[in-house]
Amino acid sequence: MNAYFANKVVLVTGASRGIGRAVALAFAGEGARLVLAARSADRLAQVENEVRDLGSEVLSVPTDVTSHDAVAALVDAATDRFGRIDVLVNNAGIGKVGGVEAAEFADDVRQTLRASLFGMIDVTQRALPVLRQQGSGTIVNMSSVMGRKAFSRFGSYAIVMHAVSAFSDSLRQEVAGGGIRVVAIHPALTATDLLKEAEEAEMPPPFRHMTPLSSEEVARAVVAAVRRGKRRVVLPRTANMLLLGEALSPRVGDLIATALTMRPVARVLGMSRGKTYHETILSQPSV
Template sequence: MNADFTHKVVLVTGASRGIGRAVALAFAREGATLVLAARSADRLAQVESEARDLGSEVLSVPTDVTSRDAVAALVDAAMDRFGRIDVLVNNAGIGKVGAIESAAFEDDVRQTLQASLFGMINVTQRVLPVLRRQGSGAIVNMSSVMGRKAFSRFGSYAIVMHAVSAFSDSLRQEVAGGDIQVSVIHPALTATDLLKEAEEAEMPPPFRHMTPLSSEDVARAVVVAVRRRRRRVVLPRTANMLLLGEALSPRVGDVIATALTRRPIARVLGMSRGKTYHETIASHPSL
């Protein structure tokens, strides 16, 4: 993809808040034209207005990505208005905290699969023919560090994030040979509303002292991933130590995950640099 995003059409799902909002605004600053999708029309309208203030042309389409009809209408609306889609950011999703033995676990897996995986599949299947006709484009899928190493009490989310990684890996190879690029982003804990319903004590233990990334950190990584045709981005880079340990052996991965539960070690590994997730959320009620 050309490094210049001016007038490139970027479709962002889950754009109403958190990482998706930050991604939309980051591309707006780059001069892109935006198509914004999420369920809540009010919040979407707010992000639309912020992006317009940055000079972007914007179409927002309230959409539930789990509905095939709604996704078809989203892509049709984008094509009617702009005639092309250059970048798809598959970001919409949910996350639940809870042990595998909890009564809600199976439902948590189903709901997360529905929103975060099947939603991604729906949107990709609708947008990919557009990119193929154009002969170019980029797809960015939002996974998580949890998509490569699961933590306890985060099984439902980790299952789905691993599935997103596998989906991205297959997709990248299926479109290889043309000018369609596929990137997968693996951010660590990020300060958004995603886990705000979880009590601090219920959080996956390695998260307890962790300082979250900001949505803007992740958004910058998304822009760079498209610009530099990155296949996989792990954020922050120090999280690669955990993934490398896990690749060597689950025993080493577990030792690093356990070590992260201790603040001094989390600090040395660069994962505890200030406020925790709950402290950050409490000090910024509208992330």
């Protein structure tokens, strides 16, 4: 156990599964006290038991982050129980796959904005006065590699992840000097059920043969980022080549994205090491 997180209070949204669950368990393993938020009370109760089994104090609050009243109740419950919030992990969100010309594309953008951006903003605005009063704290915003480079057929998600990146960059500068840190996490494809309902043929082309990150890999990166005071983390590191290419020129970024549709290229970059996303999801036990 690392004494850095002993008795620190960590609030995680979207904590009932995937990355949120893994983040909660990772911080619990470091001795933190957890506040868990998600829509599913049943799944949240399961994670609460897992956190408690690790010896950590835990409070679970069923919460829909798209509800302002529910968000207010969440933060109030956290401060009533623990008196503070040391780390806020904004993880709740959804993702949709589909081309720009699809009839439902605009609705997909609206739904994703509501859950993945405006929910994040609401939780952050409610928690910020607590962090400011303490004069300390870290806000972790879960974005994506697509928060810096969009892929075809994932435009609605990329639009929102770009917005999360911009929100994080702006917020980081606004709270500078007040003892509050902001870190944006940009994972590549991860083995969560975010895209479980999408057919393999509907996936963005580079994703169809990629080996996804595990939720535990992302969780470890979140814990390390908070401990080290990082501002931005990209996973895996080789994905920085794509983002650097995009920063240099959209043409270069597009060429790299196209190259990633070829399995040998993805394999050389360490992004196609074994099972694909759908193979991984199908092989996972239900949690």
